[in-house]
Amino acid sequence: MAYSRIHQLVSVVIPCYNAVHYIEECLDYLSEQSYKDMEIIVVDDNSTDRSADVVLRWRMRTGFTRLTLLQMPRNAGFSGAVTSGFFLAQGEYIAIHDADDFSHRDRLQKQVEYLNAHPDIDLVGTNYMAFEDENASEQTLSNWLSYGEDIVSRYAQGDHCVSHPTAMFRASRFDKLGGLTRNMNGAEDYEYVAKFIQNGYGVDNLHDVLYYYRLHSNQRSREFY
Template identity: 50%
Template sequence: MSFQRVPGRVSIIVTAYNRARYIRKCLDSLRKQSYNNIEIIIVNDASTDRTSQVIEAWRKSSGVALSRKRRVLEVKMPRNIGFPGAVTTGLFMARGEFIAIQDSDDLSHPKRLEKQVQFLRSHPEVGLVGTNYASFTNGAFNKQEQANWIKYGNDIRETYAAGGHCVCHGTIMFRGSIFDQIGGLTRRMEGAEDYEFIVKFLNNGIPINNIPEVLYYYRAHSLQRSRKYFGKEEDK
């Protein structure tokens, strides 16, 4: 029997490794979403700080876990398996018709999920949609800089065909049925797993696009994963 997905539900995958300092605000941005039919799947990748305690305190204070349409699940990994393994674990746990990604140190605009669901419903040929985003230095949210490397329409396929990158992984939403077909992230390309995941859609002939509106906020800080490999925000 094929996997039965919940119509209309958005499963949001949040992976966290030692993100006690940032994850509460990340989750608050998801709690404030205008789109109600969601489940938040937090994959705690064996954090050694207070990440789990912060998540539990947030659940109790926010009341999200008690809502019929806003469910929260924390998956505690017994050992650290790394970014691609944590994301893919969350993807296997997701029951929604749609799946969204959210980095645990970033924020989403209150209408992000609503607008992405609307886009996918009005463009049935598109399998994945990202958005534009604005970056901010930690502690200076009001001083934002809009990204200028995101591309749209046919330019996306051309960019990836030339070896470029133009979709921000933290902003994406895609159809759960496509994950059932092509699977999750690879471990073959350390530091570029998100890039390979986008390419997998294109190689399977699945159209993707971006919404030009800024619907995501990227926090620049010294401990972010992208600095380990690239030292710049475009490759997060």
């Protein structure tokens, strides 16, 4: 029997590892989303700081009841944490979010509207701004994304053009494809989008800037790029 999902609910999955300085701001922005039919799933990947305590205090302070905190008994790595969050998701849609970033208040609304209006699209990312941790007012527009039919051709060439933490996808596709691979370290996000395309699922990006990507010395991506 097919897994029963909650119609129009968005499950926001946040992998969190030693993000004590950022996770509260991330959650504050999410709580102000114009789209209110959402749950938040924070997967604390056995952090060595007090990230989990901050999440629990935030839930108590805000009274946001649709928040689940999963504390991993050991460090599962990025793909393990993300996929664990996917398994907990109850929504029709799953949105990905990094613990050290924040989203525009209309991000979820616009992505849900797009997926509702485009049944041929199964995963949609957004444009984003990057900013240095010390100066959020100076932001740089991304320059590597693609849109429409260009996306398929770029992935066919081995290129990557969808920003993973901006993605929202139909949870029914996760039910068929599973989660992120653990066979590679640093390119799991590329492989996951490529898996959608290889299985004939539509992928697109919104031109709207709906995500803000924080650059700092401790972020995971600096290990690889």
